[in-house]
Amino acid sequence: MINNARLAALVRKEMIQFLRARFMLALILYMYTGEVLMCTFAMSFDVRNLPTVFTDFDRSAESRLLAERFRSSGYFSIEHMTTRDPEMARLLNRGEALAVIVVPPEFSRRLAEGSPASVQLLLDGSNANTAAVAQGYAQRIVLDYALERIRASAAGPVPLPVEHRPRVWYNSELRYAYFMVLSMIALAGMMVGVITAAAGIVREKESGTIEQMMVTPVTPAEMIAAKMMPTLTIGLLALVPSLLIAAWIGVPIRGSLALFFLFSAVFLVSSMGIGILIATVAETMQQALLISFLVLFPILFLSGTVVPLESMPLGLQYLAELSPLRHYMDAILGIFFKGVGLEMLWHRVAAMAVIGVALLAGGILQLRRRMR
Amino acid sequence: MRSLIGAVIWKEVREIRRDPVTVSFAIILPLLMLYLFGSALSLDVKDATLAVYDLDKSPASRALIDAFPHSGYFRRVHDIRAETEIAQLLDRGNARLVLVIPPDFSEKLARGQTVGVQTLADGSFPPTAMVVAGYAAAIVQNYNLEQLRKAVSAAGHGAAHLSPIDVDSRVWFNAALKSVNYIVPGLLGVILMAFPPLLTTLAVVREKETGSVQQIFVSPIRPYQFIAGKMIPYAVIAFMEMLMILAAGVWWFQIPFRGSLPLFLGATTLYVFCTVSLGLLISSVTRSQLVAMLLALLATLMPSFLFSGFLFPIFTMPAMLQMYTYLFPARYFIEIVRGIMMKGIGLEMLWPQFLMLVIYTATVFTATTLLFRKKVV
Numbered sequence: 001m002i003n004n005a006r007l008a009a010l011v012r013k014e015m016i017q018f019l020r021a022r023f024m025l026a027l028i029l030y031m032y033t034g035e036v037l038m039c040t041f042a043m044s045f046d047v048r049n050l051p052t053v054f055t056d057f058d059r060s061a062e063s064r065l066l067a068e069r070f071r072s073s074g075y076f077s078i079e080h081m082t083t084r085d086p087e088m089a090r091l092l093n094r095g096e097a098l099a100v101i102v103v104p105p106e107f108s109r110r111l112a113e114g115s116p117a118s119v120q121l122l123l124d125g126s127n128a129n130t131a132a133v134a135q136g137y138a139q140r141i142v143l144d145y146a147l148e149r150i151r152a153s154a155a156g157p158v159p160l161p162v163e164h165r166p167r168v169w170y171n172s173e174l175r176y177a178y179f180m181v182l183s184m185i186a187l188a189g190m191m192v193g194v195i196t197a198a199a200g201i202v203r204e205k206e207s208g209t210i211e212q213m214m215v216t217p218v219t220p221a222e223m224i225a226a227k228m229m230p231t232l233t234i235g236l237l238a239l240v241p242s243l244l245i246a247a248w249i250g251v252p253i254r255g256s257l258a259l260f261f262l263f264s265a266v267f268l269v270s271s272m273g274i275g276i277l278i279a280t281v282a283e284t285m286q287q288a289l290l291i292s293f294l295v296l297f298p299i300l301f302l303s304g305t306v307v308p309l310e311s312m313p314l315g316l317q318y319l320a321e322l323s324p325l326r327h328y329m330d331a332i333l334g335i336f337f338k339g340v341g342l343e344m345l346w347h348r349v350a351a352m353a354v355i356g357v358a359l360l361a362g363g364i365l366q367l368r369r370r371m372r
Numbered sequence: 373m374r375s376l377i378g379a380v381i382w383k384e385v386r387e388i389r390r391d392p393v394t395v396s397f398a399i400i401l402p403l404l405m406l407y408l409f410g411s412a413l414s415l416d417v418k419d420a421t422l423a424v425y426d427l428d429k430s431p432a433s434r435a436l437i438d439a440f441p442h443s444g445y446f447r448r449v450h451d452i453r454a455e456t457e458i459a460q461l462l463d464r465g466n467a468r469l470v471l472v473i474p475p476d477f478s479e480k481l482a483r484g485q486t487v488g489v490q491t492l493a494d495g496s497f498p499p500t501a502m503v504v505a506g507y508a509a510a511i512v513q514n515y516n517l518e519q520l521r522k523a524v525s526a527a528g529h530g531a532a533h534l535s536p537i538d539v540d541s542r543v544w545f546n547a548a549l550k551s552v553n554y555i556v557p558g559l560l561g562v563i564l565m566a567f568p569p570l571l572t573t574l575a576v577v578r579e580k581e582t583g584s585v586q587q588i589f590v591s592p593i594r595p596y597q598f599i600a601g602k603m604i605p606y607a608v609i610a611f612m613e614m615l616m617i618l619a620a621g622v623w624w625f626q627i628p629f630r631g632s633l634p635l636f637l638g639a640t641t642l643y644v645f646c647t648v649s650l651g652l653l654i655s656s657v658t659r660s661q662l663v664a665m666l667l668a669l670l671a672t673l674m675p676s677f678l679f680s681g682f683l684f685p686i687f688t689m690p691a692m693l694q695m696y697t698y699l700f701p702a703r704y705f706i707e708i709v710r711g712i713m714m715k716g717i718g719l720e721m722l723w724p725q726f727l728m729l730v731i732y733t734a735t736v737f738t739a740t741t742l743l744f745r746k747k748v749v
Contacts, residue, residue, distance in 0.1 A: 136506020
C-alpha cells in the first residue's frame with residue numbers, strides 16, 4: 001500500500017510547501033509559546049487588590065485599625081475614602097470600585113460597651129465569583145479582628161479554641177497555573193493538528209492538483225501519510241520551547257520526557273485524523289476552516305482543558321471519551337504532576353491510537369472513493 | 373456610487389446563501405457556545421455539598437458542624453463513617469467540602485487547648501474551591517469568637533472587649549450571585565468578536581486566494597465601497613446572532629435586563645461594526661485563508677476570551693497585562709453590556725467606554741481602507 005520512494009518524494013514536496021509559509025510557521029510557534037505564557041499570567045480567579053471604597057462614619061482609632069487590617073491583607077486595595085452615598089454608588093456603577101466597606105457611626109462606642117457591632121459590605125456582583133471570594137475574605141478579616149480584641153482583653157494569653165486547617169484536594173491556586181500551561185500546550189497541538197491537516201488537503205482539492213495526483217500511482221494512504229509529516233515534525237519541535245517555558249514557570253516534570261513526546265506524536269496524528277476527515281467533506285477552504293472551528297470548539301470545551309470534566313453533565317462526560325484531547329490531557333497531567341509511566345497510562349495512548357486509526361481509515365476510504 | 377456598494381452586497385449575499393456551511397456555522401456555533409457556557413460551566417457555590425467525618429460525636433462537635441448548614445452556604449449531604457470514604461466522595465464530586473473533627477475535639481476544647489479541625493475542599497476547579505474554603509474559614513472563626521466570648525466572660529473579665537462584630541454584606545447587581553447572570557452578557561462580547569470577524573476575513577481573503585480580487589482592482593469600484601459591501605452582510609448576520617443570544621439569555625437563562633434596550637442595541641451595532649472591521653483589517657494583511665484564520669483566532673477570539681474580564685477579573689492581572697486589555701474592544705463592550713443589563717446604568721456612566729469603542733472602530737476602518745488602497749493602485 002505504501003511505496004517508500006514515492007512516499008519520500010511526497011514528503012519532500014509537503015515539507016517544501018509547509019516551510020515556505022513563513023508567517024504561518026511564526027503563528028504556530030506563537031501559539032506554542034506566547035499564548036501559553038500569557039494565559040498563565042492572565043487566567044487567575046484569585047482576588048488580590050480588589051479596588052475598594054472605605055466609608056468611615058465613625059472616624060475612631062478602631063475604625064482606622066480595621067481599615068489597616070483590610071489594607072494589609074493584600075486582598076483589598078483601599079483606593080477611595082468617602083462618606084457620601086451618591087459618590088459610593090457612582091464608584092460601584094462605573095466599576096471603579098468593586099467593594100465598599102462601611103463602618104457605621106456608633107462602631108467604636110458599641111465596641112467600648114461590649115454590645116454587638118457590625119460592618120457593612122457592599123459588593124459588585126457583576127462577577128459573581130469575585131464577589132463570593134471577596135465576601136469570604138472580608139468576613140475573615142473582620143472576625144479575626146474581633147477575635148484578637150477578645151484575646152487581648154483576657155489577663156493571660158488565651159489560646160485559639162479551634163484552628164482551621166484547610167486543604168485543597170487535587171489542586172491549589174498555584175497548581176492551576178501549572179495546569180493551564182499544560183492545557184494551553186495541548187490546545188495548541190489540537191488546533192494546529194486539525195487546521196493544518198484539513199487545509200493541506202482542501203488546498204489541493206481547491207486548486208485542482210488533487211486530480212493530477214489521481215492520475216499518478218500515488219495511493220491515498222501515501223498521500224495522507226505525506227501530508228501529516230510536516231505538521232507532525234513541526235508540532236513536536238514546537239513542544240521544545242513550550243517545555244522550556246513550562247520549566248521556567250516551575251511546572252514540575254516528574255515523568256519521562258520521552259514518553260511525553262511519544263504521547264504527543266500519537267495525539268497529533270489523531271488530531272490530524274479529525275482534520276483529514278473534515279477535508280474529505282469540505283469542498284472549499286472556507287468550508288474546511290469553518291467546519292474545523294465548529295468541531296474544535298466543543299472538543300476543546302469538553303476535554304477538561306479549562307473546566308473539569310467531573311463538573312459536567314454525565315452525557316457530555318461520555319461524549320468526551322471520543323475526544324483524543326481528553327485522553328492526552330489526562331496522560332500529560334499524569335506524566336508531569338504524578339510522574340506515572342506507561343503502565344498507568346497505556347489505556348490513554350491506546351484510546352488515542354484507536355481514535356486516530358479509525359479517523360484515518362475513514363479519511364483514506366473517503367479519499368479512495370473520490371480517487372476512483 | 374451607491375449601486376456599487378449594493379452590487380458587492382448582493383454578490384456576497386448570494387455567495388453566503390449558496391454555502392450552507394457558512395450559514396449553519398453562523399447560527400449553530402453561537403448557540404452551542406451559549407449552551408456550553410451557560411449550562412455546563414457553573415461557577416455557582418450556593419448550597420455547596422458538605423460531608424462530615426465526626427470522630428468526636430459530642431455536643432461541642434455538633435455545635436460546630438451545625439454552624440455550617442446554618443450559615444446558608446452549605447448543605448449537609450453525607451455522614452462519613454470510615455476514612456476511605458473521604459477520597460471517594462471528593463473523587464466522585466459528591467461533596468465539595470469534607471469537614472473532619474478529631475476524636476479529642478471536645479476534650480481539648482474543655483481544657484482550653486487549641487484543637488485542629490481539617491477541611492478538605494474539592495480543588496478540581498479552583499474558582500469554586502476558593503469560595504468554599506473561604507466560607508469554611510469564616511464559619512470556624514465565627515465559632516471561635518463565640519467560644520472565646522463565653523470563656524472570657526465566664527472568667528469575669530468584664531464586657532469591655534467582647535463585642536461580636538458581624539459583617540452585613542449585600543451584593544449589588546446580582547444579589548443571588550448567579551454565574552449565568554454575568555457569563556451570558558460577557559459571552560455576547562466574546563461571540564460577536566469570534567465569528568463575524570472570521571467570516572469577513574475569509575470573505576475577502578477567499579477572493580485573494582482565488583484571484584478574483586484582481587477583477588475588483590480593475591473595476592471602477594473604490595476601496596471603501598468594496599469594504600463596505602463586504603462588511604454590511606456580515607454585520608447583519610452578526611446583529612442577528614446578537615438578537616439570538618439576547619433572546620436565549622433573557623427567556624431561556626432568565627437573566628435580568630435592567631437598562632435601556634435602545635442604548636443596548638446602539639452599543640451592539642457599534643461593536644458589530646468594530647469587530648467586522650477588525651476582520652477586514654486582518655484580511656488586508658494576509659493572502660492565505662489558513663493564515664487569516666489563525667490570525668483571527670489569535671487576534672480576536674483569544675484576547676476577547678482572556679483579556680476582557682469575561683471570566684478572569686482584570687484587576688488581579690499583572691500591571692502590564694492590565695494595560696494590554698485596553699487594546700481589545702471586547703473589554704469596553706463587556707463593561708457596557710454588563711452595565712446596561714446588570715446595573716441598569718446609562719450613557720451618563722458609560723460614555724468613556726462608548727467613546728473608546730467609537731475611536732477604535734473609526735481607527736480600524738480607516739486603517740483598513742488605507743491598507744486596501746495601496747494594493748489597488
